[in-house]
Amino acid sequence: MPVTPPKWIIALVGAIGLLWIVPLIGVALTSLQTPEAIARGWWNLGNADFTLDAWTRVWTEYPIAASLWSSVKLTAIATVLTMLTAPAAAYAFHYLRFPLRRGTLILVINAFVLPQQVVIIPLFQLWRDMGLIGNVAAVIVPYVGLSYAWAVFLVKSFLEDFPKELIEAARIDGCGPVGTFFRIVLPNLVSPISACAILQFLWCWNSLLLPMLFLREDVPLTVMLARIAGQYDPNVNMQSAAAIVTAFVPLCVFILFQKQFAAGNQVSGGGKE
Amino acid sequence: MARVTLRNISKSYGQLEVIRDLSLDIEDGSFTVFVGPSGCGKSTLLRMIAGLEPITGGDLMIGGTRANDLDPVARGIAMVFQNYALYPHMTVEKNIAFSLKMAGYGRAEIARRVAEAAEVLQIGHLLGRRPANLSGGQRQRVAIGRAIVRDPAVFLFDEPLSNLDAELRVSMRSEIAQLHQRLTNTMIYVTHDQTEAMTMADRIVVLREGRIEQTGTPQELYEDPANAFVAGFIGSPRMNFLPARASGSALELPGGARLGCAGDGLPRELSLGIRPEAARPGREGGGLRLEMEVALVEYLGGTRYLHGHLADGTAMLIEARSAAGIRPGDRLPFTCPLEALRAFAPDGARLRSLSLLPAEPETA
Ligand SMILES: Nc1ncnc2c1ncn2[C@@H]1O[C@H](COP(=O)(O)OP(=O)(O)OP(=O)(O)O)[C@@H](O)[C@H]1O
Ligand SMILES: [Mg+2]
Numbered sequence: 334m335p336v337t338p339p340k341w342i343i344a345l346v347g348a349i350g351l352l353w354i355v356p357l358i359g360v361a362l363t364s365l366q367t368p369e370a371i372a373r374g375w376w377n378l379g380n381a382d383f384t385l386d387a388w389t390r391v392w393t394e395y396p397i398a399a400s401l402w403s404s405v406k407l408t409a410i411a412t413v414l415t416m417l418t419a420p421a422a423a424y425a426f427h428y429l430r431f432p433l434r435r436g437t438l439i440l441v442i443n444a445f446v447l448p449q450q451v452v453i454i455p456l457f458q459l460w461r462d463m464g465l466i467g468n469v470a471a472v473i474v475p476y477v478g479l480s481y482a483w484a485v486f487l488v489k490s491f492l493e494d495f496p497k498e499l500i501e502a503a504r505i506d507g508c509g510p511v512g513t514f515f516r517i518v519l520p521n522l523v524s525p526i527s528a529c530a531i532l533q534f535l536w537c538w539n540s541l542l543l544p545m546l547f548l549r550e551d552v553p554l555t556v557m558l559a560r561i562a563g564q565y566d567p568n569v570n571m572q573s574a575a576a577i578v579t580a581f582v583p584l585c586v587f588i589l590f591q592k593q594f595a596a597g598n599q600v601s602g603g604g605k606e
Numbered sequence: 607m608a609r610v611t612l613r614n615i616s617k618s619y620g621q622l623e624v625i626r627d628l629s630l631d632i633e634d635g636s637f638t639v640f641v642g643p644s645g646c647g648k649s650t651l652l653r654m655i656a657g658l659e660p661i662t663g664g665d666l667m668i669g670g671t672r673a674n675d676l677d678p679v680a681r682g683i684a685m686v687f688q689n690y691a692l693y694p695h696m697t698v699e700k701n702i703a704f705s706l707k708m709a710g711y712g713r714a715e716i717a718r719r720v721a722e723a724a725e726v727l728q729i730g731h732l733l734g735r736r737p738a739n740l741s742g743g744q745r746q747r748v749a750i751g752r753a754i755v756r757d758p759a760v761f762l763f764d765e766p767l768s769n770l771d772a773e774l775r776v777s778m779r780s781e782i783a784q785l786h787q788r789l790t791n792t793m794i795y796v797t798h799d800q801t802e803a804m805t806m807a808d809r810i811v812v813l814r815e816g817r818i819e820q821t822g823t824p825q826e827l828y829e830d831p832a833n834a835f836v837a838g839f840i841g842s843p844r845m846n847f848l849p850a851r852a853s854g855s856a857l858e859l860p861g862g863a864r865l866g867c868a869g870d871g872l873p874r875e876l877s878l879g880i881r882p883e884a885a886r887p888g889r890e891g892g893g894l895r896l897e898m899e900v901a902l903v904e905y906l907g908g909t910r911y912l913h914g915h916l917a918d919g920t921a922m923l924i925e926a927r928s929a930a931g932i933r934p935g936d937r938l939p940f941t942c943p944l945e946a947l948r949a950f951a952p953d954g955a956r957l958r959s960l961s962l963l964p965a966e967p968e969t970a
Contacts, residue, residue, distance in 0.1 A: 498691035501658050506705035506752075507679035516704075520695040 364388065364573035371569050387570035394571075395561055397554070397578060404553035404582070407469060407544070408537040411476035415533045416526050418477070419484035424514050426485065427492040428500060444482035449542060452479075460547060471547035476537050484529045491525040492518075531590050535583050554579040608669030608682060608759035608792055609634040610655065615664035617650055617816075624650050625816040627664070632794065633809070637786050639795045641803040641839070642813035648796040649764055651813070655794065656685050656762050669759055679709070682759035686766045690749040692737035699733040702751045709756070723755040726785070743774045750782070754789065763795040767802065779805055800840050804828070812836050834954035837879050843911060843923050847877045847950070857962070861917035863896050865944070866963030876957060877950050882911065884946035885924035887932070892964060893943040898922045900936045912938065 362375045365383045391397055425431075426438045456475060457466075465471045495518070503513040519526075541555040548556070558575045561568065610632040617625035624647045632638050640648045653659040655666060657678040666673045673681045684705075692701050702723055706716045724730040727747045737745055746766060753761055763782070767775045783806050786793050797803055803810050804824045812819040812827065812835075820832040824840075831837035837845050850865075851858045852872045857865040859878065880894075889895070896916060904911040909927050916922055924940055932938060944964070949957040 496689065496691065498687045498689055499693060502685075502687060502691040502693070502752075503704075504658065505656065505678045505683070505685045507677075507708040508704075512708070517693060 360573045360576055364570050364577055366570060368567040368570060372567075387568075387574045391561065391571040391574045395557060395575070397557060397575060400552060400554045400557040401578065401582075403551045404538060404555070404579075407472055407476070407553055408534055410469070411473050411480070411537045412530050412533045414473070414477045415480045415484050416530050419481060419529055420488045420519060420522055420526055421514060422481065422485045423488035423492055424518055427489050427495075428513075429510060438485075441481050442486050444479060445486070447482075449475075449479065453542065453546060457546060466547055467549040469548075469551070472544050475543055476533075476540070480529075480533050480536070484533065487529055488522065488525045491522065495521070527590060531586065534586055538583050609667075610760060610792060610794070611665075611667040612651075612655075613665040613667070615651075615654065615666065616662050617647070617654060617659070618662045623816065625654075625662075628816070628818060629664075630811060630818065630821065632792060635790050635792055637783070637793045637795065637806060637808045638811060639797060639803040639807035639809070640811050640813055641797055641800055642819075643839070644798055646813045647816040648798070648813055650816075652685075652762050652764055652794060652796050655681075655760070656683055657681050658685075683762055684753035684756050684758035684760075685762040685764065686746075686749050686753050688765040688768055690737070690745045690769075692745060692748055692752075694737055696736075697733065698729065698735055698737070698740070698748050698751075701737065701748060702733075702755050705752065705756050719755050723751040726754065726788075727751045742770050743778065746770060746778060750785070754785070757791075759792065761791055761793040763793065765797055766795075768797070768799070775802075782806065801842055804840065810840070812839060831879075831948065831956065833956055834877065834879065834950040837948055837950070837956075841881055843882045843925070845879045845881050845948075846920075846922050846924075847879050848916070848920055848922075849918075850876050850878050850949075852876060856965075859894070859896070860920050861897055863894060864965045865894060866965060867960055868963065869957070869960040872957065872960060873951050875952055876960075877952070879948040879950060880924075880942050881946065882923050882925040885940045885942050887912075887924070887926045887929040887938055887940045889939050889941065891941040891943065893941050894947065895939065895941050896922075897937055897939045898924070900932055900934055900938050902934055903932060914938070 359375050362378075363371055364387050365385070366375060367382065367384060367386065370377070370382065422441070426434060452475065460466050460468075460471045499517055499521075500513060503517045508516060538553075539555060540553075541559060544553050545556045545559065552560075554575070558572065558579050561575050562572050612628055612630040612632075615625060615628045615630075616623065628651070640651060642648055650659060654661050655668075657673070657676060661674050668676075668681050668683070678685075692698075693704065696704065699720055702720050703716050706719060711719075720733070721730070724733060727750060729744065729747050729751060732740060732744055732748070737748065740748065746769075749766070766782075767778050770778060779802060782795075786806075795802075795806060807824055809821060810824055810827055811821045814835055820827060820836045822830075827836055827840045831840065834847065838847070848859055852867060852874055855866055855868060857867045857876075857878075859865065878894075898912070898914040898916055900912050900914040902913040904913065909925055910929070910932075912924050912926055912929075912932060914922055926932065929938075944962045947962055949960045949962070951957050
């Protein structure tokens with residue numbers, strides 16, 4: 334039932350929202366000013382002269398375009414892999430009976446509590462021995478692997494409410510377990526899979542530690558941003574420009590797909606519940 | 607078309623045994639209804655026949671072959687679920703065609719069969735819709751269509767009508783019965799509603815706690831129940847059970863009524879069953895004479911149900927077709943012919959050895 338909230342709540346929420354936006358405005362303005370002007374404070378707009386200098390310099394002096402492509406590539410591959418394999422794993426854990434099912438599930442889900450930092454050193458040694466350092470697989474494998482903890486959990490908890498009769502009806506109709514997954518379960522899993530995809534996309538896109546350690550060239554935007562920030566020049570304006578480029582894509586993704594994210598999670602076999 | 611035979615079937619979930627050593631023969635082409643109270647194992651039994659639930663012990667034979675380890679498709683069964691279980695992302699047409707597609711039929715054959723099933727169930731105009739855009743009754747038709755399109759040897763229904771409203775349930779009931787006459791496949795139907803069982807079945811199997819209490823035609827179960835449970839379960843409104851005490855060759859009933867009785871090995875305490883429709887208000891007619899205090903009159907148009915109790919407080923419900931003017935609080939005498947009475951031992955077993963006689967004339 335939609336209820337109109339009292340005015341003061343709208344005012345309060347508006348004020349807080351504005352507060353949240355201020356840093357964003359700051360970043361945008363910073364990227365458009367000269368370092369001298371920034372030193373006086375980006376909010377001193379009175380005698381600031383705006384320039385696109387930082388944007389062109391960051392684009393020419395650093396391989397931002399290549400990094401953008403690298404980010405897109407890494408994130409897209411990792412996201413698609415998670416979208417395909419996490420639901421399959423959740424389905425197998427939920428509906429199929431196989432030895433060590435429980436043990437494996439607990440193992441996978443427990444990676445939830447395992448901080449990324451813990452796996453990084455052994456993983457580094459492993460990749461080094463396998464000669465994978467610098468290879469995209471060195472990042473994609475842990476991206477996807479670490480996502481299973483929450484992605485499998487998320488899809489599986491959705492499957493808890495998935496009508497069992499649909500699976501049984503498919504069995505009666507002569508559809509095997511793999512066919513049932515692709516023909517019956519997957520088409521009804523759009524909302525949890527989009528949720529997984531969005532989370533995985535944002536997480537991979539913003540991930541810094543793994544690509545920084547495991548990649549040499551072809552680094553994604555986050556690493557590039559860190560490199561720009563690591564310079565000794567006064568280049569806050571270029572950092573801001575790169576930060577905007579970095580943040581722009583996930584922002585678009587989120588705005589575009591927020592509907593799926595919040596969508597209702599009910600599948601029904603048609604009965605009255 | 608196939609005969610289904612269950613031989614010493616049992617089912618356990620871990621330690622919990624829900625079906626015990628159950629044997630049953632289901633005739634080819636019959637309409638058999640499993641009926642029983644909630645939790646008695648009807649669905650479990652049906653699902654074992656369907657191949658959705660592994661069988662713990664015993665043999666299941668369908669059409670002469672042992673089917674214990676066969677896939678549902680290899681068993682030649684189709685099932686209609688209580689919640690319809692229509693695939694929400696497919697149109698009605700795709701839903702019905704799905705099993706044919708899985709079985710590898712050609713496009714033309716699928717189209718022909720779907721059209722035929724849609725024709726039988728009068729859902730041709732719904733073929734393009736999604737299940738979410740159908741009414742409950744239409745969904746149920748689609749679910750039935752999905753089953754008949756394969757022309758299975760055995761149809762299984764698990765409470766298919768329980769989600770429908772009362773009126774629709776009655777009409778779907780007769781539709782399913784007609785469908786059976788038309789298709790002549792073996793049908794096994796699960797319900798907890800005895801009215802459904804009575805109206806549709808060739809044979810009823812009454813289950814309780816994983817065991818068969820009695821099998822027979824509706825008439826056999828109604829007229830000749832094997833025990834008090836079946837007598838109470840079959841028939842609506844329920845049969846009344848009156849406590850009776852045997853002393854010598856007489857039976858004492860509540861309110862001082864007496865009957866003569868003969869038979870050997872009778873227990874001292876027993877119960878007499880009277881169906882509401884067997885009782886006749888008034889003093890005319892022989893047999894058992896009783897008197898009840900009416901507490902509530904349920905008027906149903908053609909008939910009325912009189913709720914009340916006997917002198918000792920035993921609840922009593924009788925049907926009165928032509929007793930206008932009876933009101934709550936009235937004391938109403940009624941009679942019941944002796945051949946309509948059923949006697950049961952305290953453990954519920956039917957006392958077939960007991961024969962009832964009219965009360966001996968009072969010896970002053
Ligand atoms: N998966 C399960 N694990 C353990 N016990 C179960 C399981 N499924 C059913 N049971 C038990 O088996 C018994 C029979 O269940 P079943 O579903 O066959 O009852 P039913 O006769 O169909 O009842 P209803 O009319 O309520 O559908 C019940 O006591 C139930 O608790
Ligand atoms: Mg049931």
